Amino acid sequence: MTRHAWSERQLLCDELERVGPDAPTLCEGWETRDLAAHLFVRESRPDLSIGAYLPTFAGRLEREQSTLAQGDYDALVSRVRAGAPRWNPLSLPKVDEVANLVEYFVHHEDIRRAQPDWSPRELPEELQRALWAALRRLARLMFRSSPTGVVLVAPGIGRHAAKLPDAHGTVILRGDPAELVLFAYGRGDHAEVQFEGRADDVVALRESRLGLG
Structure with a gap:
């Protein structure tokens, strides 16, 4: 099974390391440190990520995610690179591919295209077709x-x-x-x-x- 989502995760983390914690992204109000914190919380802190859907918990999500963003950046990127913990269904390759391909592709480009020297990547046809299939679903x-x-x-x-x-x-x-x-x-x-x-x-x-x- 080709794991495009895993490849995009690794490339995104490479980019996070290349540009550092204070680089801009296309996510309004977020620097790279904030994006890394979001990705970690999404997979590893369901007690916090629920705040993205329930307003009652939104304040706690914002506070805790901000604290993570201001912490050890290299360690945070390493945790994102390692993937979801084993208890999370996202750690299963097939689930990861369906649920994370677009997530990591888009956020990878959120970093790349916010930089002044960006240019489109030449993507393999297999990845383009996988993105097309995901887009049709969504x-x-x-x-x-x-x-x-x-x-x-x-x-x-x-x-x-x-x-x-x-x-x-x-x-x-x-x-x-x-x-x-x-x-x-x-x-x-x-x-x-x-x-x-x-x-x-x-x-x-x-x-x-x-x-x-």
């Missing part, structure tokens, strides 16, 4: 807030209707699966995609809040 959720219809086109790979029109017409988004994933996750300003549709529809899509938020 597209309806990611584009649920779009006021336009959305059709995703990955040349040479596939086409997928992500959302029916609402207040506007339909926009075709064209690009490599990796770039379409980034757009779907709210990184539109840093995703290399092409738009086909009426100008007002394109503007409406670009201004909508996409992703899990």
Whole structure:
């Protein structure tokens, strides 16, 4: 079994080590130390990560995650690199691949594309196809807030209707699966995609809040 999620995790950690704890990311308000703390909490501290879903616990999550971010950065990155603890189902390779591929790919690019010298990576076709499969599963959720219809086109790979029109017409988004994933996750300003549709529809899509938020 090819473990794209594990490879992206290792590359992300390489990047965290390369740029250091105080580098910017595309996650608003987070430096690299904050992103590393988020990734650790997500897999290893369910008592804290519940705060991402239940407002009652949000304050504790923010405080404890901030404390982790201000701690030993190298140790924190090493813990992220090691993967989920054995008691977590995310430690199982098949679960890791389904649940973490997009998570680690997007956050890897959150670091890379926040740096002044970034350029798109040339990804192997196998990884692009894995990202396309993940995007097809998640597209309806990611584009649920779009006021336009959305059709995703990955040349040479596939086409997928992500959302029916609402207040506007339909926009075709064209690009490599990796770039379409980034757009779907709210990184539109840093995703290399092409738009086909009426100008007002394109503007409406670009201004909508996409992703899990």
